[in-house]
Amino acid sequence: MDMLIILIPVALLLGGLGLAAFLWALRSGQFDDLDGAAMRILVDDDTPKKADDSDS
């Protein structure tokens, strides 16, 4: 039973971290545009683009 002293806080801490991460994501607006997020993964623009790059 002594393990409980360690395990319960550990479990709560991990769960709490998850909750905190979610609340942070929510506050920073990451849930504002769920449709767009799904599509943006298809957009390639990691490389710096040249002046004219309108084709797709």
Add this chain to the structure above:
Amino acid sequence: MAVSVPASVLDAEAPAGDCCDSGAFALGAVALRAQSNFAASSPPPETTDISAYVNVDKSGVHRLNFFVDNMQCASCIRTVEHGVKALPGVTGARVNMSTRRLVAEWRDDGFRPQEIIQTLYGLGYPAVPFDPAVAEDRTNAADRRLLSCLAVAGFAAANVMLLSVSVWAGAFSDMGAATRDLFHWISACIALPAVVYAGQPFFRSAFRVLRAGHMNMDVPISLAVILAAASSLHQTILGREHAYFDASVTLLFFLLIGRYLDQRARSHARATAAHLLGLTAAGATVIGDDGERFLVPVHQVMPGTLVHVAMGARIPVDGVVESGQSEIDTSLVTGETLPTDVATGAKVFAGTLNLSAPLQVRTAAAGQDTLLGEIVRLVEAAEQSRSRFVRVADRAARIYAPTVHVLALATFLGWWGLTSAGLEHAMMTAIAVLIITCPCALGLAVPAVQVVAAGVLLKAGVLIKNKDGLERLAQIDTIVFDKTGTLTQGRPTLENRDQINARAFQIAAAVATHSSHPLSRATVQAFEESGIARLPSATNISEVPGKGLSGIVEGLTVKLGSPSWCGVAKDTGPDDAKMQLWLCIGDGAPLHLTFSDELRADAASTIEALKQFGYGVSLLSGDRQPVVAMVAQAAGIGSWQAECLPTEKAEQIERLSAEGRKVLMVGDGLNDAPALALGHASISPASGADISQAASDFVFQGDHLIPVLTAVRVARMANGLLKQNIAFAAGYNIIAVPIAVLGLATPLVAAAAMSMSSLIVSLNAFRLRFAARK
């Protein structure tokens, strides 16, 4: 920078809002309507003053919000954002795909925000600025708040449940009282803050209605949650075993899920209503008595003033054309695909698009009094009348909530006053009554069926927008269809392909490529499908709006356009009901190209099936008599009416309702919006205008009409299951409540019984999935 209309706008190959036509990323955008292409092909008014919409914050960043049309896919996001960011001075542009909005930022005071609109028009995405303060940032905040409540409740429910399971298991092995108490204390530390935080949406609502002297479902929910938490704390402090933190937190979690889904659907509807208001022109160019022109906000225009409407601008007022001759895209008002010719004396409506030449319009009505203003008002009013519809669950709750409270109170008083059981036992019994009668089965019976029905319908391509739509859809007995874009596909297709020889077809296509007129596009499309080799593009192209195109192909002068354009007497056309083009090659005899807006492939069979279900089917259209008659006959609809204005459609629906019929309206255009909102239930295709989708209960996707039939069938089945579930919940309460009142159920037993009943209701709902397959 290309501020004037770039030539690419008129070029069908432009990287336009049509990027989705290729289908590469088309997510449900099955039919881009010709209407939107039209908007894209017309330059925006240069004079409109939009600086009023610009927000400047303390650090000098200017921010402007736009509604952007035509965005469908990933490359649209990219095109729009890159296009705007490429403007000199713009520091940021971010698209929100869920709300179809764009936020642009810049720092330079000298930057003209009009350039953004011009650029977006050039790319094929008409944009309208708006003021976010007016729109609905408040509901956005409420969305977020509810979601964080949900997260907290979910976290607490999961952890408290883990501890509870240990305690329950410990009751059968030999968990010591000290360990149990420790677990209770930990649970309390998690559950109490969670209840205080995550319960607020319910507590607030309960408090509000109680202060107003009413009662709603939130009152018993709040009471059960608070009492369960408080008495559990009491038990924990005394070191006793009856702590039920898990019950209160889990209850909150489940109820919050339902509340959140509900809220999201509603805030989306509100966002699209705001979009509609953006369709009206922001300012009007008024011509004074001395011929001087000045720009005034549209609501300040008085009836009787003369207004100048530039080519490509939206007409700001209702009125009569004083001078000028032009074509007008009236799809906003009538829902029809092809532009209408107007000349002096013609009536024009606010919100329609002036396509080909400047007009001077004598104002008859402006602002709220215009037809568009009236449509907006009709939609709002109808939505309100619909919100008076009381769902079965709410009707039950109205009786249920007070009964439960009276019962619990009576139990408490009875045990406390009439027996020697003492305060604590009386309290526990009363809580058991509250928990056992907890509206879970009732609160779950309806959502469970709806969730399963939504899943089944989603597979069939139907989205449920209003959660009470299913209940209303199950009650309907009459179905009214719109024509263009609903029964038909909403875009013209070449009909007499067989009568055109390959050579003429090649030439027609070579000329038609240069125009964005719907009929030209249809010609080009049919040509590409035919697989005939392409001719080099025509040269010396000129387009006269409202008449046609001319150009030179292989040394021959070619004309493509209206009968008068090709020198054909107007009545030579064999069938006036059809959309047509004439083609003259050199001195040869003119050729006739006819187009029709084809019925959806399964329209006739779907309507036949609906009739067999016993529904009355009719057709209301804004189109001309002969066309409507033809479509009605092809689809097998006996009762139809042509040339209806939006208000007439709405009146017709009202008349049917007054006769006691429950009408399902199926329509796609903005002109259908009032009728959609007025119908007892309504369905709109995904290709329809945003506002009509917002006004509808359901949205269906694809080129077929069968989803309408599926929706009606599933709604009927769902309604049957709903009634079974409610009957079961009632039966359960009739048995369980006396047991609880007599004190034979501890809160633990009550919680188990409540869970069982919830489980049975949910399982029953799943039967819908199997039933729908048959």
